[in-house]
Amino acid sequence: xxxxxxxxxxxxxxxxxxxxxxxxxxxxxxxxxxxxxxxxxxxxxxxxxxxxxxxxxxxxxxxxxxxxxxxxxxxxxxxxxxxxxxxxxxxxxxxxxxxxxxxxxxxxxxxxxxxxxxxxxxxxxxxxxxxxxxxxxxxxxxxxxxxxxxxxxxxxxxxxxxxxxxxxxxxxxxxxxxxxxxxxxxxxxxxxxxxxxxxxxxxxxxxxxxxxxxxxxxxxxxxxxxxxxxxxxxxxxxxxxxxxxxxxxx
Numbered sequence: 411x412x413x414x415x416x417x418x419x420x421x422x423x424x425x426x427x428x429x430x431x432x433x434x435x436x437x438x439x440x441x442x443x444x445x446x447x448x449x450x451x452x453x454x455x456x457x458x459x460x461x462x463x464x465x466x467x468x469x470x471x472x473x474x475x476x477x478x479x480x481x482x483x484x485x486x487x488x489x490x491x492x493x494x495x496x497x498x499x500x501x502x503x504x505x506x507x508x509x510x511x512x513x514x515x516x517x518x519x520x521x522x523x524x525x526x527x528x529x530x531x532x533x534x535x536x537x538x539x540x541x542x543x544x545x546x547x548x549x550x551x552x553x554x555x556x557x558x559x560x561x562x563x564x565x566x567x568x569x570x571x572x573x574x575x576x577x578x579x580x581x582x583x584x585x586x587x588x589x590x591x592x593x594x595x596x597x598x599x600x601x602x603x604x605x606x607x608x609x610x611x612x613x614x615x616x617x618x619x620x621x622x623x624x625x626x627x628x629x630x631x632x633x634x635x636x637x638x639x640x641x642x643x644x645x646x647x648x649x650x651x652x653x654x655x656x657x658x659x660x
Contacts, residue, residue, distance in 0.1 A: 428564065431458055435568065439575040448579065449479040452547060452572050457481050459568065460561045462549040463529065468499040469538075469545040475499045482550065484529050496521055498535050503543035508536040508566060512556045532556070536565045539573035547572070606641035610634065 435455045442448045449467045456465035464482025468475050473494050477487040494500030501519050502509050511533050514520045520533075532555040538545035547569050549557070557565075613634050618624035 428459060431455065432564065432567070436571055439571055440578075442575050442579060444579060444583075445478075445576070448572065448575050452568065453479050453481040455568060456547050456549055456565060459564045460534070460549050460557055462534075463552045464548075464550040466499075466548040466550075467545070468548065470494070470503055470543065475503075475546070482529075483552070486528055486530075486550070487524070492521070492524070497524070498533065499546040499548060502535045502537045502546045506537055506540050506543055508534065508562060510534050510557060510562065512554050534562060534565060536562070536569045538569045538576070540566075540570070544573060544576065606637050606644065609637045610641070613637065 435451060438451050439448060442451065453465045453467050456462065464480065464484070464486055466477055466482075466486055466488075467479045469478050470476075471491060474491040475494055475497050476491050477489065477499075480486045480488045492500070494504060498509055498511070498519050498521075509519065511517045511520060514525055514530060514533060515522065528550075529552045530550040531553055532551040533548060534557045535546050535548045537543040538547060547565060549565060613630050616626075617630050618627055621627075
């Protein structure tokens with residue numbers, strides 16, 4: 411919340427292009443319906459906001475930092491996982507605050523061996539959702555660089571907006587899944603249930619009520635039992651699907 415208030419005050423002093431970029435990014439993220447779209451928007455915007463040489467999108471995966479995506483002049487760590495305690499993105503999430511490192515070779519928090527093959531000399535890392543971080547956004551420079559307060563606030567504001575977008579995607583996917591289950595239930599009720607009912611009606615019409623000892627009646631009873639069992643299976647399936655929907659309700 412504090413970063414958003416600072417961001418709003420900075421809007422009055424921010425150059426027009428960065429303000430337009432933030433507004434456009436908010437609009438694009440509000441329409442995102444999957445994580446790929448979110449990561450694509452965020453990594454690109456992060457670089458543009460700060461003029462960085464690279465940006466990464468990191469998600470917390472249990473006790474690991476998963477580098478989901480990146481936008482950089484050279485490959486970084488896309489697709490790799492590192493322990494929370496062994497990388498700066500993990501430090502950012504655990505301490506719930508951003509990290510600014512002008513020279514990565516002089517900071518003990520940086521795993522130098524992971525950075526040595528890369529172009530990175532300086533970095534800024536911000537947590538995605540400061541209250542209970544679920545990830546981080548990293549910006550990297552090929553030369554020693556100290557981001558301005560405006561750049562840091564922009565990055566943190568982007569991260570805060572990103573956390574809301576991620577929650578929206580989770581909610582959208584859950585609703586989509588529930589709607590699919592409702593469709594499946596409706597299909598079972600309107601189509602699958604009609605089959606055994608029609609079969610039972612047909613068997614009833616074939617039954618010889620005038621001669622109960624008719625040998626064909628025994629076969630009809632057997633077929634009726636099979637159809638009833640099938641009907642029972644469908645009802646149980648509908649009941650289970652309905653129960654799973656109820657269990658998902660908050």
